[in-house]
Amino acid sequence: MTIAVGPEIALIEAELLRWVGSGDSPLELACLDALFPPGKLLRPVLCMESAKAVGGTAEQVLAFAAGMECLHVASLVHDDIIDQDPVRRGRASTAEQYGLAEALVAGDGLSMAGMAAMLSSGPAERVLHAARITVDALRHMCQGIMREMQIRGDLTCGAPTALSIMQAKTAVLTGAACQAGAILAGATPQQHQALRQYGEQLGMAFQIRDDLLPYTAEDQRTGKTATSDVANLQPTLPVLLAYEAADxxxxxxxxxxxxxxxxxxxxxxxxxxxxxxxGALSQAARMASSSAEQARAELTGLPGSTQLAAMATSAADRQR
Structure with missing residues (x-):
C-alpha cells in the first residue's frame, strides 16, 4: 500500500528527526531505529491530507502529524514486547535489537516526543482541541490492546468482539488523525466530524486487511512474522469468522x-x-471493501479529498 509521496515523506522524516534527535544518545538511537526506515506513515499523511481537504496546508499541521507518528510507533514497540515478536517491518524489532528494558524506555521516549511535537505550534484553542481528541483515542487504543490480550485462545468470543477491538485499537486513532488535521486547519464541526468518520472507516478497512495478510501475502512482504498471531493464540477476525462457519x-x-x-x-x-x-478469507475481504466504501462516502462535499478517497481504495486492496 503506497500512501505518502516523495515530498510528504521528506517533510515527515525531517520533522521526526527534529523532535527525536539525530542519535547522540542511546535513547535517541533506539527511537530512531524504531522510526526509520519509516512504515506507511498512514497517520501523519491522513492528518496532512485532512488539513488540505478543508483548505489548509500540510505544513500547517506537520509538527502535529509527526507527533502522531511518534505515538503510533511507540505503541508498535510496546506491541512487539507484548507479542514477543522479533520482527517489525521486515527486520529485527526494537526489543530484539536493543533489549526488553531498552525497548520499553524507547517506547516511552517516543511517546513524550510525540506529545511535545503535537503541542508545539498552532492556535492554542485548535491545538488543545486536537490534542484532547488524540489523547482520548490513545486511551481507547490501550483499552483495545488489553481486551485483545484477554481473548487469547478464546474462539468463542465472536467476530463482533474482534471488530470492537479493531475499532478501539486502530480505527479511533486513524479517525483522530483525520479530525485533528481538519481542526488545526480551521474546519467546520461538520467537516471535521465527517473526516473523523472517514478515518475510522478507513482504519477498519486497513486493520481487517492486516488480519488477512498472514494468510494472503508472503511473509517477507508483510514485514512481520506470518505465524505471530497463531503463536500467540490470537483469534483474529478471519479466524473467528471461520470458526462460526466451520463444521x-x-x-x-x-x-x-x-x-x-x-x-x-x-x-x-x-x-x-x-x-x-x-470462505472466511473472502468474507473478511468483503468487509474491508465495505468499510472502504463507507469511508469514501464520508468525503462527499470535500472537493480537496481526492487523495483521501484513493487511500481508502488502497487500504481495502493492500497486499502488504
Missing amino acids: EADRNLLATVFRDGTDPVTAHRDVLAVLTRT
Whole structure:
C-alpha cells in the first residue's frame, strides 16, 4: 500500500528527526531505529491530507502529524514486547535489537516526543482541541490492546468482539488523525466530524486487511512474522469468522491449534486450510471493501479529498 509521496515523506522524516534527535544518545538511537526506515506513515499523511481537504496546508499541521507518528510507533514497540515478536517491518524489532528494558524506555521516549511535537505550534484553542481528541483515542487504543490480550485462545468470543477491538485499537486513532488535521486547519464541526468518520472507516478497512495478510501475502512482504498471531493464540477476525462457519471437524481442528503447544508453522498451515474451506478469507475481504466504501462516502462535499478517497481504495486492496 503506497500512501505518502516523495515530498510528504521528506517533510515527515525531517520533522521526526527534529523532535527525536539525530542519535547522540542511546535513547535517541533506539527511537530512531524504531522510526526509520519509516512504515506507511498512514497517520501523519491522513492528518496532512485532512488539513488540505478543508483548505489548509500540510505544513500547517506537520509538527502535529509527526507527533502522531511518534505515538503510533511507540505503541508498535510496546506491541512487539507484548507479542514477543522479533520482527517489525521486515527486520529485527526494537526489543530484539536493543533489549526488553531498552525497548520499553524507547517506547516511552517516543511517546513524550510525540506529545511535545503535537503541542508545539498552532492556535492554542485548535491545538488543545486536537490534542484532547488524540489523547482520548490513545486511551481507547490501550483499552483495545488489553481486551485483545484477554481473548487469547478464546474462539468463542465472536467476530463482533474482534471488530470492537479493531475499532478501539486502530480505527479511533486513524479517525483522530483525520479530525485533528481538519481542526488545526480551521474546519467546520461538520467537516471535521465527517473526516473523523472517514478515518475510522478507513482504519477498519486497513486493520481487517492486516488480519488477512498472514494468510494472503508472503511473509517477507508483510514485514512481520506470518505465524505471530497463531503463536500467540490470537483469534483474529478471519479466524473467528471461520470458526462460526466451520463444521465440527474444522472447529475441532481450530480448537486444537488454539490450545498452547502446536508448532506455529503447522498451526498456521492448518488455520489457512480452514479459512480457505469456510470462505472466511473472502468474507473478511468483503468487509474491508465495505468499510472502504463507507469511508469514501464520508468525503462527499470535500472537493480537496481526492487523495483521501484513493487511500481508502488502497487500504481495502493492500497486499502488504
